[in-house]
Amino acid sequence: MRVEIWSDVACPWCYIGKARFEQGLAAFANKDDVEVVFRSFELDPQYPKGQTVEVLPMLAKKYGMSVEQAKQAEARVAANAADAGLRYLADGRDHGNTFDIHRLLHFAKTRGKQNELLDLAYAANFAEERSVYDAERLVELAVQAGLDEAEVRAVLADEQAFADAVREDEREAQMLGANGVPFFVLDRKFGVSGGQPAEVFTQALEEAWAARTPEPLKVVGGTAPEGAVCGPDGCEIP
């Protein structure tokens, strides 16, 4: 079974939701047969690359509240994070454009290191006051995740590398009806919106598992003589 998780490193509920999902997954009997893939979703794609802003004044402006009120709101998010076993800095974080992080997460997927890199990026952004809006920091995190430094630098230097993969994920999110993140899709049949309690994820996994009986496949190419196959009784001989 396959779970796709649309998320953004700049998204607090994605950080918390990932931990809650993992708790829900741990309680699921067939957890060893679940493949998890992370998909790209930018919360703020228009934010200029290379610039950052402090989170609290940004939130205050966005919601028309005082910086003090924004800080209280962030403290409530931090309490949710703590419940999920996560450290969360309610103050001192920055915000910026996440396109390059998404490109790098796609590269990490090709090397089997996507989950590692995402965990490190979340920790840097939310728990450690280490900005992820900086190319050198991304190189550092990627190497820590087990990726090759020269390859990582090449991906970051080439703005086209994995750019289509990021955009394709975002198109798919739209097709699937995701207006916000985190957004969880199970076998392209079941969806969970938001960082829900762990039990909701366990329930969704159980429902998707029970619904696994596949639709009949549409056969392309028929059983032409060129469709040479091997079965338990041997191989077709040309």
Added chain:
Amino acid sequence: MRVEIWSDVACPWCYIGKARFEQGLAAFANKDDVEVVFRSFELDPQYPKGQTVEVLPMLAKKYGMSVEQAKQAEARVAANAADAGLRYLADGRDHGNTFDIHRLLHFAKTRGKQNELLDLAYAANFAEERSVYDAERLVELAVQAGLDEAEVRAVLADEQAFADAVREDEREAQMLGANGVPFFVLDRKFGVSGGQPAEVFTQALEEAWAARTPEPLKVVGGTAPEGAVCGPDGCEIP
């Protein structure tokens, strides 16, 4: 889009079919948005582990033909392989149990090296007279694929490691109606049976691409207040 390919390293048409599929994929406009996953299918699961037999006498016995006739049949498979740009030894290969190779391919998937290992295993088995039915040879191939030797040895030594993943693939093959391999499944909607000509794969990829519009997802967990999400206009504040 996602293509799953059920195959076995002992299967000549899987070796040839992989090359034909890759040719068909290369001619497909959206090839960069295609993810390929290899799934396990054992042609001869009852064959005792640790034993091998020469291929030609084995085929002669299986099909009730002379060894010379088996050799001629293998030469015709070799001609098909050559058409696909592959070297194929019609004589001198051995046959055995592939369960450990499948376990190792599952481990390689977790490290982003599945395709590399499979290519090396096919080449060893079909092109190079290097038996793949030998733990030390598997270690050698896995290291060549970029895997960590100690981790590879640990996987091979633990008979349970990835064993369920292999069996689950085989159950899924059955559910999907695959009686032989190679068996190609596109987005769990379209199927191609056998090592068909490259054009069939291109056509299947085009049909599956056109059919990508998803069914509406079944929502689990609703939009409970705990379903905290972030969208373009900001995050839910608890």
